[in-house]
Amino acid sequence: MPTTRAPLASPLESFSDQVLADRAADGDVRAFEVLVRRYGPLMRVYASRVLGSNDEMDDVVQESFITAWQQLPTLDNGAAVKSWLMRIVSRKSVDRIRARRPHVNIDLTDAPTPERHSPDRLAEAESQTEALTRALADIPEDQRRCWMLRELAECSYGEIAEELELPVSTVRGLLARARKTLLQEMEEWR
Amino acid sequence: MTSSDALAGHTFEELSDYLDRDRTPADPSIDGSPECQIALRGMQRLRNTHRALLKKDVERESEREDSWVNSILQHINLEARAGRDIPISHPSPSARLIVTEGAVRGILRAAGDSVPNIIVGRCHLDGDVSVPGAPVIVRVDATVLEGEIIPSLADQLRESVYAALSQHTELAVEAVDITIRDLYQVPAPAPVKASSDE
Numbered sequence: 097m098p099t100t101r102a103p104l105a106s107p108l109e110s111f112s113d114q115v116l117a118d119r120a121a122d123g124d125v126r127a128f129e130v131l132v133r134r135y136g137p138l139m140r141v142y143a144s145r146v147l148g149s150n151d152e153m154d155d156v157v158q159e160s161f162i163t164a165w166q167q168l169p170t171l172d173n174g175a176a177v178k179s180w181l182m183r184i185v186s187r188k189s190v191d192r193i194r195a196r197r198p199h200v201n202i203d204l205t206d207a208p209t210p211e212r213h214s215p216d217r218l219a220e221a222e223s224q225t226e227a228l229t230r231a232l233a234d235i236p237e238d239q240r241r242c243w244m245l246r247e248l249a250e251c252s253y254g255e256i257a258e259e260l261e262l263p264v265s266t267v268r269g270l271l272a273r274a275r276k277t278l279l280q281e282m283e284e285w286r
Numbered sequence: 287m288t289s290s291d292a293l294a295g296h297t298f299e300e301l302s303d304y305l306d307r308d309r310t311p312a313d314p315s316i317d318g319s320p321e322c323q324i325a326l327r328g329m330q331r332l333r334n335t336h337r338a339l340l341k342k343d344v345e346r347e348s349e350r351e352d353s354w355v356n357s358i359l360q361h362i363n364l365e366a367r368a369g370r371d372i373p374i375s376h377p378s379p380s381a382r383l384i385v386t387e388g389a390v391r392g393i394l395r396a397a398g399d400s401v402p403n404i405i406v407g408r409c410h411l412d413g414d415v416s417v418p419g420a421p422v423i424v425r426v427d428a429t430v431l432e433g434e435i436i437p438s439l440a441d442q443l444r445e446s447v448y449a450a451l452s453q454h455t456e457l458a459v460e461a462v463d464i465t466i467r468d469l470y471q472v473p474a475p476a477p478v479k480a481s482s483d484e
Contacts (some may be wrong), residue, residue, distance in 0.1 A: 111405060112429070122395070123368075123392065129359060141343040162362055198322065225342075246293070247336055268299055
């Protein structure tokens with residue numbers, strides 16, 4: 097992946113998630129920094145999608161990593177650090193939305209519809225991703241959270257169930273409904 | 287989309303689940319049904335489109351300046367990892383010198399990093415380190431480069447750990463237990479940010 101940043105002068109960058117999480121749990125700040133660089137960008141994307149804007153993204157991701165640093169010693173399986181981090185940012189993002197509008201039912205809708213571009217200006221592939229972004233903003237919050245935990249955070253059904261405090265069967269149903277709706281929206285755009 | 291009758295008796299939910307299980311174990315009633323295949327292809331297309339979108343978004347975020355990384359590192363609480371205080375003797379009775387357990391773990395990692403092809407993970411000091419002269423067992427987890435001779439690397443690590451601890455601390459090290467938890471392969475280039483496939 098091309099990058100404009102100077103690479104870290106450290107072999108740590110090539111270490112596995114397990115080693116980095118273990119070392120960070122023991123207080124190795126440089127190992128933690130590699131995790132921040134490795135998963136921070138994905139966490140930022142996640143936060144911006146849930147929040148519907150970039151304004152609070154930096155704060156949410158920073159809070160997430162501060163929490164992660166505090167709780168890393170309790171993480172049993174360092175190899176699972178990615179989905180663990182994603183679950184933290186998911187939680188922090190939702191907390192932020194709830195704090196923003198305490199009396200609004202979060203299930204209604206939260207992320208604003210992104211700006212639309214004129215379809216004829218866009219290539220097919222682009223219009224597809226555009227349609228997906230719009231469709232994602234429109235589906236109910238519980239379906240979106242479920243889908244994002246699955247497709248962005250790569251959590252297992254069990255992890256999603258635990259995170260959302262729902263039975264696995266409900267998670268399965270929400271995921272299928274999210275996919276069905278997203279697919280319909282996307283196909284209509286073709 | 288289609289109702290379940292049109293999906294060879296399967297529900298959309300079952301197909302969604304099947305996709306997430308990487309279509310294993312293979313179900314001939316799904317694999318053999320054109321309607322199911324159309325639905326699965328649709329879901330796969332959704333996933334591919336999403337991955338393309340995600341890749342673009344993550345790349346954009348990766349190219350941003352480093353200020354956010356530095357801001358995070360400035361805000362984490364290093365004290366949280368200090369652990370126990372380990373006394374160090376000093377000729378003056380009024381002086382109290384200590385080294386923290388966290389610092390000793392740092393010494394252990396550095397000792398490990400000086401040995402090629404072995405990476406130190408978690409480290410524990412078992413024993414009452416706050417009492418001078420109390421016996422201490424050092425437990426170190428490590429990962430070894432695939433193909434290396436494990437006992438010989440473990441010996442080198444053990445020697446390096448003993449040397450570093452005797453140089454920087456007064457711990458009465460009774461044993462250094464090394465657990466090789468895993469093997470690693472020659473480092474891959476850049477870590478994958480948005481994974482392409484599961």
